[in-house]
Amino acid sequence: MSTLPAPPAPSPKKRIFDRLLDRGIVSKGELMEALSLTSTSLTRLLEEMIAENVLQLSGHGDSTGGRRPLLYRLDPEYGYAAGLEISRSYSSVAVFDMNMNKLAFDRWRMDERMTPDQLIGRVESFLEKARREHGIVTERILGLGIGAVGPLHSGEGVIQKPLHFPSPGWTNVPIRRLLEERLGIPCALENGANAALLGEHWALRDENVKHMLYVHVGVGLRSAVMSGGHIVYGATDMEGSIGQMIIQVDGPRLQEKGNYGALEAFASIQALEKQARSRLKLGGQSVLNAIAGGPDELNFDHLLIALNQEDVFVQELFAQSASYLGVGLANLVNVLHPEKVILGGALLSAYEDAFAIATQVAARSVYHSDEYRPEFSKGTLQEDAVSFGAALMVYRNLRV
Known part of the structure; x- marks a missing residue:
């Protein structure tokens, strides 16, 4: 061997x-x-x-x-790093100086028009504008870190077969090579959850945290684990596998290939949409009936509108999803024993009580002693975590 x-x-x-x-x-x-x-x-x-x-x-x-x-x-002007997040709902790109100060930022929705070529063009235009506005010499852009949804082949720089992208063309995309050819700078690919955890860990550097768990709840569920200050990697890069954790035997199934009773069927944007449609068809009373124009037309944007109108029907859906998320978190914490758990994503940001509900459920089910009590947090960087961590990778890999 x-x-x-x-x-x-x-x-x-x-x-x-x-x-x-x-x-x-x-x-x-x-x-x-x-x-x-x-x-x-x-x-x-x-x-x-x-x-x-x-x-x-x-x-x-x-x-x-x-x-x-x-x-x-x-020296903050010695070089600059760019960080790119490629996600299902929104993507973003930012430029940071050597001291990790954010100089420029752009964020956009991933709609049906945002093909790989469109995204690369937007990143190219953003970097050109950032260079002009901040007087950055082209050679001082040291690289671009990419944090993307999986599954990935990070070593080859390829986004493989991500689910739920609104635009076609995102299967087996050699994103690293395409960006390097267009931008003329070195690029590195990492899954977005790992990049976010790298960023949040840097933000907590004064606390000397060594063992962390990051969970992102959006269209799907994504997670990353740190042990001894280092990201934990498995045999394959499947950042969304946390969503396949079974939390209810013989429970519902979200996708055709997913597990029955999996966490993603209870705590994800897709789960919320599916549950809302089903309950409305059974006669549920909600402002959604007027907003969405019918259950089959309903999407997450409609849920957010109803949530802002304090619709009880939708509030209950979000609260229930947060409770199931807490069960999943407890399972992870009982296995991994992190010092700190960072939670992010659309479910947490959309519903103010989601974080409290999820962490309270998790805390009740975590086996701990007087010496071990995990700390739950929304993180310091939050929506910037992926692009920040992706840019940080550039400096980590820099030869000096």
């Missing part, structure tokens, strides 16, 4: 770069302690990186009795 060779150890400059990327502003003393470098070696490396415009001085820290320490940070 053979094993893959271990990846090469990062260079001392790369270790300094990564530390500053994670910590922001750092003193020489902190770098010496964290990276186990001698004062002479570290001074030489810092001077070289300043001369290369990778780092810059950022003033002085507080004195502990002697000279005030010099502080360092990454």
